Amino acid sequence: MFYKIGETGTDSVFTRSFSVLLLPLILTANRTSSFLTTTEIKTIQEKLVQFLNDEKDYRGYVAGKGWAHAVAHAADAIEEISQQVLSTDDMIALLVSIRNVVCTKATVFTNMEEERLTSAVVTLVEHQELEGAVFEEWLTGFLQWDRTKELQEEYKIIFNVKNFFAALYFRLEGCSSPIFAEAVRRVRQELMKPYV
Template sequence: MNTKETLNKLKQDTTMIQHADIDSMLALMFAEIGSTDAELRDSIIYSLFSEMIVYQPLTIQQLHEIREKALSHEGMFYKIGERNTDSVFTRSFSVLLLPLLLERNNREYFLVEDQIQEIKQAILRYLSEEKDFRGYIAEKGWGHALAHISDAIESISEHRWTVLESSSILDRLKTILQSDDTILTNQEEERILIAIMPMIIHQLIDKSILEGWIQSLADFESTNDTAKDYVILHNTKTFLSALYFRLKKHPSLHTDTNLIENAFDQLKQRFYLS
């Protein structure tokens, strides 16, 4: 029986996990976490990590080993900085383990404060260093690094992000949104909003900072390459549209959605849009 068959058997009957050699099973899953086989990586391995981390009686040591592996250069920092290579699957799916660990921690509190701070700093570093933000990759499935890191941001309670860190997250997200490398077409804007709206609602992001950030999105500097400028324009407009309607649902925030309308007008003028 090969790795895929072995793990799929456990996925189909999760009661068998309690009788399995957990350490060997985890080693097998980590060895294939970046597989280019979408079914093995996403449907089987991630599903098993979700089941095991959140629901199975893993030891505290095993949970910490998963955390350490996820945060390591074999996990979310594996070949960090590469573009358009298969290494993104290892990084992106390692990132996706963080929300699972934090969900478990909400019940059992196995993470001490220094370890939560380590996770936060890894998230911030990843936002700065990841360069491959492809969504769905033909024949290999979801890379979706931006969606996954957004899930990790959201999984840290909004009360744990400081005002300075929240502002830093906005700056780093702006850099990603306005990269000319990738057209974002897989609902990344919605995942970003799930991550940052709690910060806005709980006023970790000051109104003036948010409004300045919105304006800065419309003021992006031209690359002097029309094709690249239109990638940035697409990503910016898609995100601002989603933000506009999300803010409209929270009138108590007193954030001026007219500013977004003005940003659109500015973009129209710059790019001669009808």
């Protein structure tokens, strides 16, 4: 998972990305057989947070080589671990790591990463007892980044956040807690105020 992590544009991302892809399989099996201890689940959660915080290669499809998709594969793992027993602190750490990835100036996500990240968040909301206030505080964090006057850099973050919020809103609107969708709508309006 952490093989040469931090590298960008090299083939090492495939080793990392496809190692992460094993985690959803293990966690799915655990929901049936309960062979992982609470400590082991906690360790997986911590390693996922570390992975998302340290991974810098955000490429989706790599011509001639296939899918790198480290962010999407990590999102799949988060979606699955969200169906295990997690503490509030563990949930917040996962959410913050997702926010950090979405709020990048390194790339504009164009390979449906926002949909995979949205699936992780919606699953977390639906399977954990996440308080609305905690969720809204997490959303508000999307409005806070080191702003510059370089609009072409700022627009990368705005584009990523706007797409992620749109996906999140429409998915949450259809779930059992529409207050979460309403929170997304309010924060998205704040995001766009300076630009419309």
